[in-house]
Amino acid sequence: MKISKIMEQLKMILPILLGTAIYAFGLLYFIIPSKLMEGGITGITLLLNYAFSISPSLSTLLLNIPLFLIGWKMLGAKQIIYTGVGIGSLTFFLWLFEKMIHFGWMGTFQTEHDFILSSLYAGVTLGAGLGIVFRFGGTTGGSDIIARILNRKFGWSMGRILLVIDIVIISASLLYIPKEKILYTLVAVFIASKMIDFIQEGAYSARAFMIISDHTMDIADMITKDMDRGVTIIPAVGAFSKQAKHVAYCVVSRQEIRRLHQIVKSVDPRAFIIIQDVHDVHGEGFKEE
Known part of the structure; x- marks a missing residue:
């Protein structure tokens, strides 16, 4: 009986690990080399990297730890456990790919003028990664935890909360990156949303x-x-x-x-x-x- 329960948990956790690995790869291979943006807590980690050269793996961990602890207290262990798996694995794969890039074991996709390929492939990889994570009940933490807490406490729509957070963070990025990069970012975000829906086997939320x-x-x-x-x-x-x-x-x-x-x-x-x-x-x- 215990073995069957362990196998059932592994069937949920292993896809979350795969999804976060794909998501981390998309961030470090497509997004950061082209200085594009993302929404949510990931957007804050990108801003910290662009402005102060802070490691995305470090900022992801430090920003998500307090949110995870608050979510654990307010939402309960059952609703937050797979989010913890997502946060931990995302941090690990970001760290792993950072080391691989640093030692020259993995290259990055860079272009000087036309960023449309970067935004398209970034949208596909980020959307595929998140879609797999969502499909198996996990999240990558961050603004998703904030949205769940505000939804439970005030009854606000999670979709609207996430949208407002994304708008604020992407707007703040105008201080550090050119406005045309924001437009490329919107292309990546649109493609990612469609990819998430595709993997979730449906077009609606x-x-x-x-x-x-x-x-x-x-x-x-x-x-x-x-x-x-x-x-x-x-x-x-x-x-x-x-x-x-x-x-x-x-x-x-x-x-x-x-x-x-x-x-x-x-x-x-x-x-x-x-x-x-x-x-x-x-x-x-x-x-x-």
Whole structure:
């Protein structure tokens, strides 16, 4: 039993390690040599590197440690544990690639005039890395932790919080890099967002689950307890069996898709699950007017 649990954890952790490795590679191979930018805490680490030549691995670790500790206290261990894995592995791979570049074991992609290739490939690698991390329930920390805390405390939309943070940080970068580099950065950010959606197997940031099971109430209780998501129970009648049933309806963010699926199957492996694209979501945990 213990071995199976360890294997299950490894199936979640190893892809997060791969994703952070790809993300760190994109930062050091494409972004930094071309002096492009990123949003969130990563953007702050880039600004510190451009302005004061501070190592991205060092600043990533120092900026994320207090945020991780605050998140652990306010969000709980279950919601933050894979974020810790993401922060630790991102810091390690940034350090590793920095050493490889320093000793000449790895080159960087540099161009003097046309930065469109840098921005395109940066968007692909950063988006691929983050997409893998998100798909398996992790994050790279930073502004994601801030957004989760503010969302829980004040009910503000996580998407809007992240957008405001990105705008502030990218705007601040105008003090250190030319405005045309900001435009190239926006290209990279756009490509990265599309790549994340592609890896997450969908174009939207939320999914609606309809779950039909003989253990609907048990599933709903686990979702509410483990994921802090609301569940609506809908009375229904099977057309063939003529038996009364209950349908659970729940909307989750793209980072939570895999976790919800695991909960349902752990309670009832025979549950019938319908997953739908959600174009727009308003309410607690999502967009607030």
